[in-house]
Amino acid sequence: MNQILNWIAAHQEMAYIVILMIFVGIEIIGKVPSVLHTPLMSGANAIHGVVIIGAIIVMGQAEEGNTIALVLGFLAVILGTLNVVGGFVVTDRMLEMFKKKK
Amino acid sequence: MELNLLVFCYLLGSVTFIVGLKMLSNPVSARNGNLVAAAGMFVAIMGTIFLYEDEGKKLGNYGWIFSALVIGTIVGTLMAKRVKMTAMPEMVSLFNGMGGACAALISVIEFRHLMHGYDPATYASNGYSFFSSLDGTTMLIIFLGLIIGSVSFSGSMIAWGKLNGKIKDFAFKGQHIINLVILLLNVAIAAFIIIARPEETPLFFYAIILLSILYGVFFVLPIGGADMPVVISLLNSFTGVAAACGGFLYDNKVMLTGGILVGAAGTLLTMLMCKAMNRSLSNVLIGSFGGGNAAAGGAGPQGGTYKEISLSDAAVVMSYANKVMIVPGYGLAVAQAQHICHELEKTLEAKGVEVKYAIHPVAGRMPGHMNVLLAEADVSYEKLLEMELANEEFKSTDVVLILGANDVVNPAAKSDPSSPIYGMPILEVEQAKHVIVNKRSMKPGYAGIENQLFFQPKTSMLFGDAKKALQDLLAEVRSI
Numbered sequence: 001m002n003q004i005l006n007w008i009a010a011h012q013e014m015a016y017i018v019i020l021m022i023f024v025g026i027e028i029i030g031k032v033p034s035v036l037h038t039p040l041m042s043g044a045n046a047i048h049g050v051v052i053i054g055a056i057i058v059m060g061q062a063e064e065g066n067t068i069a070l071v072l073g074f075l076a077v078i079l080g081t082l083n084v085v086g087g088f089v090v091t092d093r094m095l096e097m098f099k100k101k102k
Numbered sequence: 103m104e105l106n107l108l109v110f111c112y113l114l115g116s117v118t119f120i121v122g123l124k125m126l127s128n129p130v131s132a133r134n135g136n137l138v139a140a141a142g143m144f145v146a147i148m149g150t151i152f153l154y155e156d157e158g159k160k161l162g163n164y165g166w167i168f169s170a171l172v173i174g175t176i177v178g179t180l181m182a183k184r185v186k187m188t189a190m191p192e193m194v195s196l197f198n199g200m201g202g203a204c205a206a207l208i209s210v211i212e213f214r215h216l217m218h219g220y221d222p223a224t225y226a227s228n229g230y231s232f233f234s235s236l237d238g239t240t241m242l243i244i245f246l247g248l249i250i251g252s253v254s255f256s257g258s259m260i261a262w263g264k265l266n267g268k269i270k271d272f273a274f275k276g277q278h279i280i281n282l283v284i285l286l287l288n289v290a291i292a293a294f295i296i297i298a299r300p301e302e303t304p305l306f307f308y309a310i311i312l313l314s315i316l317y318g319v320f321f322v323l324p325i326g327g328a329d330m331p332v333v334i335s336l337l338n339s340f341t342g343v344a345a346a347c348g349g350f351l352y353d354n355k356v357m358l359t360g361g362i363l364v365g366a367a368g369t370l371l372t373m374l375m376c377k378a379m380n381r382s383l384s385n386v387l388i389g390s391f392g393g394g395n396a397a398a399g400g401a402g403p404q405g406g407t408y409k410e411i412s413l414s415d416a417a418v419v420m421s422y423a424n425k426v427m428i429v430p431g432y433g434l435a436v437a438q439a440q441h442i443c444h445e446l447e448k449t450l451e452a453k454g455v456e457v458k459y460a461i462h463p464v465a466g467r468m469p470g471h472m473n474v475l476l477a478e479a480d481v482s483y484e485k486l487l488e489m490e491l492a493n494e495e496f497k498s499t500d501v502v503l504i505l506g507a508n509d510v511v512n513p514a515a516k517s518d519p520s521s522p523i524y525g526m527p528i529l530e531v532e533q534a535k536h537v538i539v540n541k542r543s544m545k546p547g548y549a550g551i552e553n554q555l556f557f558q559p560k561t562s563m564l565f566g567d568a569k570k571a572l573q574d575l576l577a578e579v580r581s582i
Contacts, residue, residue, distance in 0.1 A: 081174020
């Protein structure tokens, strides 16, 4: 029990962010019309591409001689970029079609 | 100073994600919302590359980082630009898989990083336990990111393959039990490593990767094509959580906010999609459509006689109708027939026929898929009726033209409790005076069940590929 409390105390900042973000995430898309489900999913897909930041950090910290870390990091950055760039471009293409007729 | 600037970049990124997602849920601001989120992402990425430092050390390997970014950008843009509108859903799935793989790779690298100082020989000689010195929280987060990321990756790949027809539905008896066993085994191994810290930790670690990938495959394989959007949305929120694990690992607020935001919003979106189909999530995941129980569901009153209609008859019926309602479905999407469909609509309107479209929320491959396709073909917004409105108008409709839709107009959803789609809201096309169904064959739709609508006296079938049939129909209508 004590351990759990200690753990929460040590990570309280993170815990607050997680809980608040869960509510924000649910709140902001609560009223989305079904027409926008697909673009919204695609947009959210691009946003979780933020994982690329982790890949960049890993890549940037890899030591020169550590080939495996370099190669894996390189691959991770490529995959992350695909997720981000592809995600945003696909979403834009979908939404472009909605915009034409106002 | 520079570090504070980075904090600001991340804050900006987090805010743009929230604002962007909010704007994306409103038709007017959606496109700008996407751009806002993209701009925030750009700032956060550039900030990380140039400003990030750990214990006073800046990031290195700029050559590697930038070449990876450039490769990813070029390939990603080309893929996203080239993909046909009809193939959008599998594209989203593919990109989602990339994100999942990225999260899993980060966990792999971080784990190897943890193992860096490990030397079995010294461990054995002085009895000093290397593994017990590792931080439990870090390991927990690494495992979480690894499992969720890998499942999301392999699941998305299967969903992608299924949507573009490369992979067929596959289910065997007791598959759900096996899935559950794999998942529990996975969690058990992870928990065992964290608590007991065995010497074989690295071996177990790689076992977790394999099991997670396997789980993702088995998880998605039995789920029918019609339910794929729900699965992709779910995997999407998984990847969000995996990204958030990375945020924990690096104490990185923008990854944490972005990841959790997508995780929460994605989960809600998944529920909303299920609601549009009047099914529960567990029903989608466990009651595999088209799999084992489809045979039971499809065994209802089968067969009967249907009648075909010739192109010229169909053209006459439609030209002299007061009101025609077009019900587009996946068949229209695969045939890329949205433009020719719009032509037909204009030609009929010129003859004084009122033409509207009835859009089922889950018609096509994804919710909203039909709206996107028809918008691409310049069909005006006001002509697209959502299900409730359309159902009211069917009573006063003379001809309903169904283009490659099947399950969304299946009356069994209302009348046959044994049907697997029982309870799903449908377009009640049988209220119209005449129904013309364009399909390629009498084959059942994705739910794998017969459609009694096709055998009703007021229904006539117009067989053929949607594009070809519409072209011929258009020519006939013009010649009247």
